[in-house]
Amino acid sequence: MQKITSPFIFVFLLVLFAHPAAGAHSQEPDTVHITFAEFAEIAQEYSANLDARRRNVDLAENRVRQAQAARILPNLRLTTAHGLVPGVKSQDPDITPGRYYLDPNLENDWEDWGIFTQAEVSGVQPIYTWGAIDNLSRAARKGAEAARYELDAQNETFTLQLFELYQSALLISDLERLISDAQRQLNEVERELERLRDEGDPSIEEKDVFEFYILKTEFEAQVAEMEQTRDFIRRSWDMVLASGSDRVYLPAERFFDPVATSIQDFGFYENSALFNRSELKGLRAASDAASYGVDAARAQYYPGLFLGLSAGFGYTPNRPRQNNPFIRNNTNYMSARIGVGFQQNLNFLQIRNQVERSRIQKRQIDDFHDAASDGILLELSDRYRDARTIESRRKSRVQALEISSEWVRTEQIDLDIGFGDVRNLLDAVKKKMELELEISQLTFDLNLRIARLHRSAGLPISELTPGGSAR
Numbered sequence: 001m002q003k004i005t006s007p008f009i010f011v012f013l014l015v016l017f018a019h020p021a022a023g024a025h026s027q028e029p030d031t032v033h034i035t036f037a038e039f040a041e042i043a044q045e046y047s048a049n050l051d052a053r054r055r056n057v058d059l060a061e062n063r064v065r066q067a068q069a070a071r072i073l074p075n076l077r078l079t080t081a082h083g084l085v086p087g088v089k090s091q092d093p094d095i096t097p098g099r100y101y102l103d104p105n106l107e108n109d110w111e112d113w114g115i116f117t118q119a120e121v122s123g124v125q126p127i128y129t130w131g132a133i134d135n136l137s138r139a140a141r142k143g144a145e146a147a148r149y150e151l152d153a154q155n156e157t158f159t160l161q162l163f164e165l166y167q168s169a170l171l172i173s174d175l176e177r178l179i180s181d182a183q184r185q186l187n188e189v190e191r192e193l194e195r196l197r198d199e200g201d202p203s204i205e206e207k208d209v210f211e212f213y214i215l216k217t218e219f220e221a222q223v224a225e226m227e228q229t230r231d232f233i234r235r236s237w238d239m240v241l242a243s244g245s246d247r248v249y250l251p252a253e254r255f256f257d258p259v260a261t262s263i264q265d266f267g268f269y270e271n272s273a274l275f276n277r278s279e280l281k282g283l284r285a286a287s288d289a290a291s292y293g294v295d296a297a298r299a300q301y302y303p304g305l306f307l308g309l310s311a312g313f314g315y316t317p318n319r320p321r322q323n324n325p326f327i328r329n330n331t332n333y334m335s336a337r338i339g340v341g342f343q344q345n346l347n348f349l350q351i352r353n354q355v356e357r358s359r360i361q362k363r364q365i366d367d368f369h370d371a372a373s374d375g376i377l378l379e380l381s382d383r384y385r386d387a388r389t390i391e392s393r394r395k396s397r398v399q400a401l402e403i404s405s406e407w408v409r410t411e412q413i414d415l416d417i418g419f420g421d422v423r424n425l426l427d428a429v430k431k432k433m434e435l436e437l438e439i440s441q442l443t444f445d446l447n448l449r450i451a452r453l454h455r456s457a458g459l460p461i462s463e464l465t466p467g468g469s470a471r
Helices: 009-017 036-045 048-069 097-102 132-198 206-241 266-276 278-301 348-416 422-457
Strands: 030-034 075-089 107-128 247-251 304-315 333-343
Touching (some): 030 036, 036 132, 036 247, 048 132, 132 422, 266 278, 266 348, 266 422, 278 348, 348 422
16 A cells, blocks of 8 residues: 655744744633634734734835825924023113114123023925925835735735645545545454454465555554644644634534636636736836836926925013014014025936936836746746646546445455455455545645645635635
8 A cells, every 4th residue: 555645744834924822732622613714814813924014014104104294394393492591781771672782882681590482493395396296105105005915925825825734634634534434444354354264264365464464554654644744733723823722723624625616728827917916016016116216306307396484483581672673682583484495406417316226226126027927927837737737637536436436345245245355355445545545635736736826826715715705
């Protein structure tokens, strides 16, 4: 009997995405059966990797708000000053306090102290900037869009890994059922073999007995391997779902079948990949952002029209305000100004370099998009071939299993009526067991190949399972 190849090495990668606060098993936990959509939703909620990607989206959206805030008074400043100031005195009785600026011998009065308070407000409001502000705002929005697509791509990759882990649990459940059936059949063969041996049936040779017990020993080794894999998958589920000691999650499906989605023509997946892959959408959004960045940099060649305003006041009770519009007492005054002006960066060499850098960034992103498109199509072609190959192989094994099952029934009937050979029955049971285990493995492989094909084509993996979207 051939040894079962374990398909579960990949699941250790899922540990990297799990939340660090995973719970341990308790002695009597509650068992909760969940669909893949529920499984993925819980795992995504506890994924530290996705949390970090979500922070990138938050930062990008914050830059959008910053760019939008630049439309209204982007430069508005308030400055205050406070302190103790001595008063002033004049020895000329003919000069009033409001005309102290006329006294050349004005002195500080060190015996008279007052609290000095000053406030200055200044602001600049852009009126026309040749589209610089609008283009920066659009570039920020496209940058946020690219960050969201990056999160979607990471989420889709994580969902694919979750699908593999979920399918692993279904495979283990199916293997347990098959092993239980195989154990029952082996026990029947063993009883029949012992009966014939006790009756001294000359058709039973010692090598038949040895072959049977060798088969039984190999079977027990496979059972032990399956149990270790089952425990590993359960631990992986606990870590991915951050489940506590009071709860154990299991798949809701009772049967392990191929996904209901059939494989379409290659052109269908090719068109879907070029339009739906989040990576390509993100690069297109980044390219648009770079285009707006080029326009914003080019606007610096032209003077910007601005509205400027400022206001200020200072107050100190022991310093009189001067009654002359050309004379300002900086400790006791009030003023306001408003006007229109132009602002122009005269370093045109620097502007040209900025524009050229923005253009290079745009071309670089476009090159990344073309390279990513080629890579995705190559990946898609490879995964399409794998899915078709596994589909064909499984179909032939299913047909072989039907023949093998008929063989087992025939040998069993012949043996029951006294015309059969226990060695033929053993061969039939052995072949049927091998085919059942191989079909279960091929079902797992087919589901994974179709899921990877959907991921390469930018199609949602949630379409492969009942229960809705895993978003």
